[in-house]
Amino acid sequence: MIEYLWSVWRAIRLGLRLQPDVVQLAEAYPHATAVAFGVVVVAGVSLLAGQSVILFLNQVKPRRFVVSLLINGLMLAAGWAVWSAAIWGIGRWLFTETPRFSLVLRLIGLSYAPLAFGFLILMPYLGPFLQRFLYTWSFLIALRAVAYTFHVSFWPALICVGLGWLLLMALTATIGRPVVTVRNRLWRRLTGAPLNASARDMLQQFALDQSAPPASKGDEP
Amino acid sequence: MSIIGLLITGVFALLFLSAAVAPLESLGWYAGWFGDMEAEDEPRPQTPPSGVDAEASAPAHFLIYLSGIGAIAPNSIPDEEIPFIEGLRQTLPGTYVISDLFPYSVTNMGLTGQRVTARIWRWIEQLRLKNPAAVAAFLVNLRNVFQVATSADLRYGPIYNLGVAREMRHSLIRHGYRLGSGVPVTLLGWSGGGQIALGSGWYLPGMIGAPVRVISLGGVMSDDVGIERVARLWHLWGQDDPLAPLGHWLYPGRWKIFPASSWNRALAAGKIVLVPLGPYTHNGKGNYFDNETTLPGGETHMQYALSKVKQALVEAGLVSPPPG
Numbered sequence: 001m002i003e004y005l006w007s008v009w010r011a012i013r014l015g016l017r018l019q020p021d022v023v024q025l026a027e028a029y030p031h032a033t034a035v036a037f038g039v040v041v042v043a044g045v046s047l048l049a050g051q052s053v054i055l056f057l058n059q060v061k062p063r064r065f066v067v068s069l070l071i072n073g074l075m076l077a078a079g080w081a082v083w084s085a086a087i088w089g090i091g092r093w094l095f096t097e098t099p100r101f102s103l104v105l106r107l108i109g110l111s112y113a114p115l116a117f118g119f120l121i122l123m124p125y126l127g128p129f130l131q132r133f134l135y136t137w138s139f140l141i142a143l144r145a146v147a148y149t150f151h152v153s154f155w156p157a158l159i160c161v162g163l164g165w166l167l168l169m170a171l172t173a174t175i176g177r178p179v180v181t182v183r184n185r186l187w188r189r190l191t192g193a194p195l196n197a198s199a200r201d202m203l204q205q206f207a208l209d210q211s212a213p214p215a216s217k218g219d220e221p
Numbered sequence: 222m223s224i225i226g227l228l229i230t231g232v233f234a235l236l237f238l239s240a241a242v243a244p245l246e247s248l249g250w251y252a253g254w255f256g257d258m259e260a261e262d263e264p265r266p267q268t269p270p271s272g273v274d275a276e277a278s279a280p281a282h283f284l285i286y287l288s289g290i291g292a293i294a295p296n297s298i299p300d301e302e303i304p305f306i307e308g309l310r311q312t313l314p315g316t317y318v319i320s321d322l323f324p325y326s327v328t329n330m331g332l333t334g335q336r337v338t339a340r341i342w343r344w345i346e347q348l349r350l351k352n353p354a355a356v357a358a359f360l361v362n363l364r365n366v367f368q369v370a371t372s373a374d375l376r377y378g379p380i381y382n383l384g385v386a387r388e389m390r391h392s393l394i395r396h397g398y399r400l401g402s403g404v405p406v407t408l409l410g411w412s413g414g415g416q417i418a419l420g421s422g423w424y425l426p427g428m429i430g431a432p433v434r435v436i437s438l439g440g441v442m443s444d445d446v447g448i449e450r451v452a453r454l455w456h457l458w459g460q461d462d463p464l465a466p467l468g469h470w471l472y473p474g475r476w477k478i479f480p481a482s483s484w485n486r487a488l489a490a491g492k493i494v495l496v497p498l499g500p501y502t503h504n505g506k507g508n509y510f511d512n513e514t515t516l517p518g519g520e521t522h523m524q525y526a527l528s529k530v531k532q533a534l535v536e537a538g539l540v541s542p543p544p545g
Contacts, residue, residue, distance in 0.1 A: 050241075052248070053248060053376050055252075056249070056251055056252045056380075057251070057252075057380075058252075059253055060252060061252075061253075061254075062254060119241060120237055120241050122241040122242070122243075122244060122245075123237065123240040123243070124243060124244055124371045124373070124374040124376075124377060125370045125373065125374055125471070126240070127241075127374075128376075
């Protein structure tokens with residue numbers, strides 16, 4: 001177990017920079033898919049920890065809190081598989097290179113590495129800026145992963161990732177609806193909060209629910 | 222990586238980690254992880270001595286003093302602030318001054334209270350007693366700065382400020398305040414206490430059924446929505462104070478290009494009164510509590526700051542004007 005966690009940590013460090021030699025490592029390392037899975041689950045857990053205000057607002061108890069983090073890790077892993085499949089399919093359709101699905105899966109998994117630091121989104125003031133930074137970093141690594149696996153430059157990689165995103169949106173709105181519904185129900189049951197609820201909306205509503213101030217006394221305007 | 226590189230990385234990692242865990246205390250309190258917020262006992266008011274008419278002896282105005290980020294516990298604040306608090310009591314007749322609130326905790330629990338880290342803070346407190354400029358004492362400031370940022374953060378502020386406002390209400394009751402009496406309350410926040418005062422101002426008026434005003438003494442404040450519910454905010458600031466304008470730079474709602482923000486609307490309506498004090502610094506010689514450095518008029522920095530606090534409260538009709 002410790003050896004596995006150590007491999008995940010090394011993969012996160014490798015993923016942060018995604019040098020070309022990582023492709024060889026991802027191809028040759030026997031447990032690379034399991035390690036990439038670990039990276040994505042850690043990212044999911046960490047991201048929700050960073051955005052856990054939603055759980056605290058719903059007064060989720062510690063045990064449920066931990067379960068929610070793990071479920072988010074697994075949900076992100078499911079999303080990773082679908083996302084990788086979309087990239088792989090579109091890449092094969094757009095480009096001449098035909099890499100194995102497992103390679104695309106592993107490298108896209110490494111693109112989640114920056115999100116392993118998602119717990120830092122908790123930081124007051126800087127947290128929301130950091131969140132955007134981590135997502136951008138992750139997106140750039142995904143672009144690089146596509147460029148390496150399909151042997152293309154930046155712009156074709158960007159088109160591939162963009163089309164992959166559009167495909168996912170189309171799937172979510174059509175045949176993927178039942179899956180999304182089940183996911184949202186599971187989430188609501190676990191946390192008591194809608195999956196897409198904005199913490200700010202809830203907080204603003206919460207603040208508005210407090211009693212209004214009395215009229216000012218004295219000579220105030 | 223060299224040892225120096227490792228050290229620098231370690232310091233930054235610790236800094237980021239400390240900042241990330243800063244909101245957990247208030248969030249955990251709200252979620253009921255650290256005590257049940259709904260089950261807190263209502264404090265009992267102090268009973269007046271027999272033969273004293275409670276109505277007649279009740280103060281006409283309450284002022285809650287919120288210490289700066291150097292505070293360790295409700296009864297452990299930097300020495301320089303103590304004469305100022307005494308000065309408030311002497312300068313403001315008819316005003317009951319409360320100074321037993323620790324604004325950097327939603328439960329009013331000082332750092333040396335029943336915390337896992339209490340021993341470390343007690344050790345730092347001892348160090349600071351021997352040498353107020355000890356480097357370890359800086360950790361207190363750092364810890365409390367993160368709480369100020371938590372209060373100002375849109376995600377956590379509503380929870381943090383709710384907790385502190387509840388503690389203010391409890392403290393008022395402990396000191397004989399009668400809820401619903403309409404007796405006005407002023408929150409005087411020094412440095413980071415200015416933000417906490419403003420943030421709590423969203424809740425406190427509704428909690429006690431009375432108007433609440435805020436005085437910021439060199440306060441570092443965000444564009445907190447609390448300004449919408451406080452009756453007035455006076456911001457007393459020193460021209461040589463580099464920290465008081467920080468809130469202006471860090472929070473876009475205070476920039477002039479956003480005239481619809483809560484802050485700018487309050488400013489336009491005259492609800493925010495800016496009071497320049499003179500060449501005050503934030504820390505060290507020439508600061509707000511300096512009772513040696515004098516202004517051209519002959520008053521010390523502390524005396525002048527006290528006179529400006531009094532002037533504001535007199536103008537608001539909360540304190541009787543000086544005779545003559």
